[in-house]
Amino acid sequence: MRIAMISMHTSPLQQPGSGDAGGMNVYVLSTACELARRGVQVDVFTRATRPSQGHVVEVEPGLRVINVVAGPYEGLSKEELPTQLAAFAGGILQFVRCEQLHYDLIHSHYWLSGQVGWLLRDLWQAPLVHTAHTLAAVKNTHRTSNDTPESDARRICEQQLVDNADILVVNTPEETNDLVRHYDAEPEKVAVIAPGADVELFTPGKQRNTELARRNLGIPLHTKVVAFVGRLQEFKGPQVLLKAVAELFRRDPDRDMRVLLCGGPSGAQATVEHYTELARSLGICHRVRFLDPRPAEELVAIFQAADVVAVPSYNESFGLVAIEAQACGTPVIAARVGGLPIAVDDGTTGVLVEDHEPGHWADAIASLLDDDQRRIAMGVAAREHAMQFTWARAAEELEQVYGQALALSVDSCVQRKPEGA
Structure with a gap:
């Protein structure tokens, strides 16, 4: 054929x-x-x-x-x-x-x-x-x-x-x-x-891999990390994540957390500067790192370094990032839109958020970052779930x-x- x-x-x-x-x-x-x-x-x-x-x-x-x-x-x-x-x-x-x-x-x-x-x-x-x-x-x-x-x-x-x-x-x-x-x-x-997903490439890292990934990214080993991977455009919702993180620091200024946004601008009006300025205006620029797009072989380290991955899109036909993250044993917090309810098993491999209100996203992120036992259990289940795809x-x-x-x-x-x- x-x-x-x-x-x-x-x-x-x-x-x-x-x-x-x-x-x-x-x-x-x-x-x-x-x-x-x-x-x-x-x-x-x-x-x-x-x-x-x-x-x-x-x-x-x-x-x-x-x-x-x-x-x-x-x-x-x-x-x-x-x-x-x-x-x-x-x-x-x-x-x-x-x-x-x-x-x-x-x-x-x-x-x-x-x-x-x-x-x-x-x-x-x-x-x-x-x-x-x-x-x-x-x-x-x-x-x-x-x-x-x-x-x-x-x-x-x-x-x-x-x-x-x-x-x-x-x-x-x-x-x-x-x-x-x-x-x-x-x-x-x-x-x-x-x-x-390439479940042979996207795999959970051993503790040594995770530590190396964080060291290469300049992130302290005991800091909680939330990652976003995708194009920087309104439709993908990076602004939702940034506002949710600002809300978390408003509630607890001493929270030990970092945010990674890996992706480039998409669309005539989209720029990295727009989102860096948003982070600055929210008072969280020192907590956020912007990373250039990178091949799958390097994305693995970001997924392994993260405690959770956020997918706040306004719609996704499926959500490949969610599957790749889960294949690495990382739970996903995603919007309940499009194919994401299939990509993420709500309550088992991650959390689905009903809307895009920053306060609700802050609640969902805190619910996993502040409960190590639940988050680790979700990571194990996430890998098993991703193996179906x-x-x-x-x-x-x-x-x-x-x-x-x-x-x-x-x-x-x-x-x-x-x-x-």
């Missing part, structure tokens, strides 16, 4: 944590790697953003990333990429023609890629599997007052994909409900496949969905075949 994966607006090889790179990058790369290890030939098409990337990158046997030139390398925001859909599709067609390739199936990620996948589906007569990752209607429902609403154009394009894709892959049953409620999707066209299992289920899509395509062709032909 040869699969064309399309991830136009962000490369799976890009460092997650800033700009447009995040959980989707991890998802695409991780599932593609596992599919390749299962014998599926995978080509991932993405838009080239610098000439030094090379046209074709051999990631591992059976997996290539093809950087397609479509528009200028730099200076295009995600909102401007629709102007390059034709150029991007043309670049894919040129590559396929030159290489004399045939793809059995197309798997598009995000609505921009879906529009290209929809075109290629009809040109190649290959089934289209689509994963939205986020939906305009859902983001607009949960956005903060400072967030720019998603456009009607995106909403219309997503509706077209729901109507025309052969199978829609989602992370949770909640996403199925979102597709049905907001886009009138047919439930039988939706396949639920939970993402995973692996990329190998996700890839196995994806391959089954691909088989279903191919079977549906064959049936459709048979039904369209003229009588007597």
